[in-house]
Amino acid sequence: RKTARVDLKQGLTPIRVEYFEHTGEQSILFNWSGPGISGTQWLSDERSKQGRKRKPPVVIDLTPTGKESAIYNHFLNGTTPRSLAVGHPNGSNFAFSTKNCSMDIIWSGKFISAGRHWTGRGTGRTDPLGSNRLPLGENGFVTDAPVQFKGYKLNALRQPILSYTVGDSIITDAILPGTTNHQLVRTINIKGNQTLTFKAVTGIPITPLDKKTFQLAGSWKLALPDVPTEATKDSVLLKLAPGTHTITYSIK
Numbered sequence: 001r002k003t004a005r006v007d008l009k010q011g012l013t014p015i016r017v018e019y020f021e022h023t024g025e026q027s028i029l030f031n032w033s034g035p036g037i038s039g040t041q042w043l044s045d046e047r048s049k050q051g052r053k054r055k056p057p058v059v060i061d062l063t064p065t066g067k068e069s070a071i072y073n074h075f076l077n078g079t080t081p082r083s084l085a086v087g088h089p090n091g092s093n094f095a096f097s098t099k100n101c102s103m104d105i106i107w108s109g110k111f112i113s114a115g116r117h118w119t120g121r122g123t124g125r126t127d128p129l130g131s132n133r134l135p136l137g138e139n140g141f142v143t144d145a146p147v148q149f150k151g152y153k154l155n156a157l158r159q160p161i162l163s164y165t166v167g168d169s170i171i172t173d174a175i176l177p178g179t180t181n182h183q184l185v186r187t188i189n190i191k192g193n194q195t196l197t198f199k200a201v202t203g204i205p206i207t208p209l210d211k212k213t214f215q216l217a218g219s220w221k222l223a224l225p226d227v228p229t230e231a232t233k234d235s236v237l238l239k240l241a242p243g244t245h246t247i248t249y250s251i252k
Contacts, residue, residue, distance in 0.1 A: 087111030137203030
């Protein structure tokens with residue numbers, strides 16, 4: 001905060017204020033005080049944030065109510081700025097980083113409120129509306145080769161089928177609703193001639209239930225395909241050969 005004192009002559013005095021905003025959610029406020037002015041007189045439309053409560057954003061609930069899924073492409077806490085959030089009608093939701101080509105968060109129940117971004121200045125990050133939020137840590141394909149997001153196509157129910165490359169391999173990644181509530185079925189198809197290492201989850205407590213099923217932190221359960229697997233107490237690595245592989249995330 002900066003202040004300055006200026007002696008003004010009687011009459012009109014032009015004043016010009018310049019400032020630079022870089023990362024968002026900043027503003028500039030202007031007031032003055034002097035002889036004949038009781039206290040401080042605000043010249044800005046806004047008032048100082050000191051001492052006043054910030055109103056919570058308006059809730060604009062985007063949770064899907066029909067058969068089609070909902071897509072939200074905006075800033076979300078827990079993933080990269082370049083990300084895609086998807087809410088399915090069965091109450092399963094996820095956020096996918098298009099920068100890292102990784103599924104960063106899963107949660108159940110309600111999807112997202114667009115109130116922060118669709119009203120006012122629309123700045124800042126928002127949180128999922130639902131419950132059982134689980135960050136999956138640093139996940140995705142483990143490789144020194146470049147990983148590049150290529151886009152997505154929508155199926156008939158507006159569910160995005162993601163496409164990206166890992167080196168010379170072409171990946172199709174369909175993260176769709178399962179047959180029960182709060183279930184995500186992820187089908188990964190690999191076209192290429194190399195077996196790839198895939199990290200399903202890391203950095204959270206993992207308890208094995210059997211060779212291919214694990215209890216994750218909170219209420220989520222992870223079911224893996226029949227492929228070579230290396231599991232520790234806080235990570236799961238898979239060896240995925242070219243072809244199609246299915247991973248399921250569900251609430252226990």
